[in-house]
Amino acid sequence: MSLLSISGLDVRHGLLQAVREVSLLVNQGETVALIGANGAGKTTLLRAIAGSHRATRGQIHLDGLDITRMPTYQRVARGIALVPEGRRLFAAMTVEENLQIARASGRPGEWTVDRVMETFPMLKARRKARCGTLSGGEQQATAIGRALMTNPRLLLLDEVSLGLSPLAVDLVYKSVESLIATGATILLVEQDLKRALKVANRVMCMLEGRIVVEGDAKTLTREQITDAYFGHQKRAQTGMAP
Amino acid sequence: MSLVSAVIEGVLLGGYYAMIACGLSFMFGVMRIINLAHGSLAVVAAFALWYIADRLEYDPFLSLIVVLPAMGAIGWLLQRGILERSARSGELVPILSTFGLAIVIENALFEFFGADIRSLAPYVGSLSYDSFDIGGGAFIGELAVLTFAAAILLLGGLQLFLTYTPLGRQIRATAEDPDTVELVGVNSRFVNAVAASIALVTVALAGLFLGLRANFDPYAGSLQLIFAFEAAVIGGTGSLWGTLLGGIVLGVAQTFGAHVHPQGFLLTGHAVFLLVLVGRVYGPGQFFRTYLKSKLG
Secondary structure: OOOEEEEEEEEEEOOEEEEEEEEEEEOOOOEEEEEEOOOOOHHHHHHHHHOOOOEEEEEEEEOOEEOOOOOHHHHHHHOEEEEOOOOOOOOOOEHHHHHHHHHHHOOOOOOOHHHHHHHOHHHHHHOOOEHHHOOHHHHHHHHHHHHHOOOOOEEEEEOOOOOOOHHHHHHHHHHHHHHHHOOOEEEEEOOOHHHHHHHOOEEEEEEOOEEEEEEEOOOOOHHHHHHHHHOOOOOOOOOOOO | OHHHHHHHHHHHHHHHHHHHHHHHHHHHHHHOOOOOOHHHHHHHHHHHHHHHHHHHOOOHHHHHHHHHHHHHHHHHHHHHHHHHHHHHOOOOHHHHHHHHHHHHHHHHHHHHHOOOOEOOHHHOOOOOOOEEEOOOOOEEEHHHHHHHHHHHHHHHHHHHHHHHOHHHHHHHHHHHOHHHHHHOOOOHHHHHHHHHHHHHHHHHHHHHHHHHHOOEOOOOHHHHHHHHHHHHHHHOOOOHHHHHHHHHHHHHHHHHHHHHOOOHHHHHHHHHHHHHHHHHHHOHHHHHHHHHHHHHO
């Protein structure tokens, strides 16, 4: 059974319909990349899965359980964690406090502050530093660490490379790859197609709120994806998971 | 010597102001809500303590066991029933609704208890007029010392709670970003209700000391609100140690003013408050920032 299954999902921002009839499946242990132009609805889709936006139509199931109407904090307790776009750390609090606060849901698991420090060695020296004083890469590592502290079954990463130096992006992706190696299930939004294709098993491309192309990261060609990205083949099939 | 004793008296009075400002500052810092019913709620607690002392003849300190949790429960209901709903409609709506609540509370107290002026002082033996001899012919009131000590314990305890406990961390994080805190598994509605309860427990303590050190009637809340507001603003809203400092500055200004002229008590307090406020808006710090902005673009 799929870990995450979404069917016929509509999400609105007031009058704007940001996500239209999206259906998708994410299997346990899979890494799925979501790509698309700005405003295609990727972030809204992730936020709807996490619970920050309410769906107007459709269902979201996590491991068979309907979570469409569940409050955000309860979804965290069920194992969904979102690393939000722009990191959204608690800037006045220290790195350690930002990590500790994610233990609020009390979900059992192996993640501790020390383990996060091992996974992101650059944070070791900054443990007691306020997050507002960190570099972009350190902040991103803290944000991912904070999400991991909830011991998620499904990790949602929203543009983790945004605003980082190429070197910091390399470091962040190295740790994402080590997470994938441990069998984590990840749904990630990424603008950098090369990186997305490198880490993901499967790629979905969104255009104007719909998933227009979907396929295996190895078999899907760059042309197919860029065509979908720019809307050259609007009529392409709205694919379901294989 | 009398000037020194005026300053000491002012510092101790500042402890009381810090205590009434504590809940106001905490609520603003955590929930971004300015609770204009703050003073009236303190009067509610004072009346509750007075009623228990008068009818059941229990010591006001002992009846805190009942009144503190009761005020905490009122805080919970206040958050869920009024503040949460009105905050959804914009930042100004909670100010209006708590203003309305203050009027409702004042008139309900008047309806129930009448216009008589009450005090808790008769129920605590000689505490309200006993004093320590500090030498040189100067005395300081025992109650004033007790109030100051209680204020430091309260603000210090609250600060430790916020810094070192998981719930305290959750309260701080919710204050900073109520949306993101949900994403890490915190129930922000629950946290805000807890914070409102804590604020009202401090309000109940403020009500106790209001009743012990002076008189109160159903309409005594607004003056207490003004003092709380002034102390919180002078000290910098949302900062607990700042609130203690603000209370002390206000208390010293008032007693110093009274020392200079019998009418100077309130006037000097308000003047210092206004000076700080104007300084915050147009003062050297702000001037420097605008200057920097114009230079750096």
